[in-house]
Amino acid sequence: MVMMPPRAYAFIGLNIVRILSIISLILVFSSNIVTLVHDVKAVNSFMEAGKVASTGVSASSGNATIEALQDFDYITGSTVPNQPAGAFWAVLNRLFIIGQTVVLILSEIGWPSKFFTRFFPVLGKEFGLGALGTIQMFLGAAILSHRVDTFTLVSAFFMFSLGCLNVLLGLIFREGAKSKRSVTSWREHAKSALPTHVGPVDIRPMVNAGERYMSGKGGALSEAWGSPPPFVKNLHTGSTTTSDGKTEKSQFSGLGFGRQGEKAAASKGFLISKPVESLPKYAPPRPNQGL
Template identity: 55%
Template sequence: MPKLSGYTFIGLNIVRGLSIVTLILLFSSSIVTMVSDIKAVNVFMKAGGSNSTTSGIDCSEFDCDYIEGSTVPNQAAGAFWAVLNRLLIIFQSIVLIMSEVGWPASFFDRFFPILGKDFGLGALGVIQCLLGAAVLSHHVDKFSLVSAFFLFSIGCVNIFLGLVFREKAKRLRSLAARDDDKDVLPIADKTRTLYLGHTYTGSSEKESTTLSAARSGSTASSRAGMGFGRQGEKAAAAKGFFVQPPEESVPPYAPKPKSHFRASSPVTSSSPTAV
């Protein structure tokens, strides 16, 4: 049965997969919206520019906030800012996808540290919520609406995970970090066992088990050892490990030792006349 760290690893990677999917959907919907906006602007210009719309409404008499069938505002340089907004959303989506994939890690650690491996998921979630809100604040088609709402929801989840796991979130979901832990842990256990002096491995003795096996109750990690006696100390000294005995100390409340020069029985002198 997987441990709690295994469930955490699986859950964080599921959220990461959903995050990548929502960013791809936002990327695709932004391109579709930008193309439809450009087509609507072209039709609007052919129909009379800023004076009328394709439905025959005169914008000089009625307030036309947006060009019909688009998200482009009917104002000075409205088409330019609308297209620039979509291009920025597309660029940010690409950057966030690369951050979620973890490539290139050195680039993010140096130039965008809040998206690097040393930071949690909170900053990523905030950026996703901002992108989702920027799209949802306009009248868009259903594809863009669903993509932006999904992205905003995943952003809230990432913010929550960032508050829970903090800077450890990306390390807990990383495959490379998980493989490194598997390689390092046996070496650390061996060093700890040799340092404490509970078990010293040998080639001829098969009597004692390691400290880690005794704690976990598992026989799979057991190994032969020399025990606690002189043979164990000799084997440890041959490998460069020495056990230093603790210094003797007397607690402050202990009574002072008595003098050793006091005679336990009276001493009598012999004389030549004694019988």
């Protein structure tokens, strides 16, 4: 069995928690939409029942029915409190929860990263999973604090559990949690383990061919190796190659840097002057060597 490095296990584990977190957020998003629809229907039914009671034949029986309806703390079959503007705040609360779940899903996906880095840094790449888990716990507690249906209850409890797990992972991995589970950072780490530069070009075969040609001096070795490249010919004969491909003989070819080269340079007007000997002012005068 091939053992993977510890970083691979951390990458797989964090991404499993990431997928489960996205699933829990999607479930909470769906369940809150369902609850919102049920609340609106329950509020409409409650208002219709109040209108029917107020338009009854007997005023006393109608007033009794309205008082009976007002005794309930919550509207029947909903999570809306039976108080002034209760329906408004209940609907607004559900819309806030739906909006927050959308933001958390996008932060888990990591898109758009620049938006979160600039406007919501705690959900960006520079922070860990602690803030994400805390928000999930707050949302789960807000949903579970009301009497809801089974689907919403299970979804909220599942998200609350994932929020606790994200807080724990945030304490363990701290700010490096999101970078450890990122697919792009994993690819960059894999590329860094491989060489990303090309080494120098091996020119030894060309140099060896030139040396063998020069040692052969146009004999059997030159015939065996064929015609040498132009720069080898220039090294051997002391000539230069012009831009049009013609080869010209250099005027100082074969003279080197010895006495012959100095004579050839002097005949062309190029003289080498020797520096004048000088002594520092504090040095004693040199004795006359002729005496």
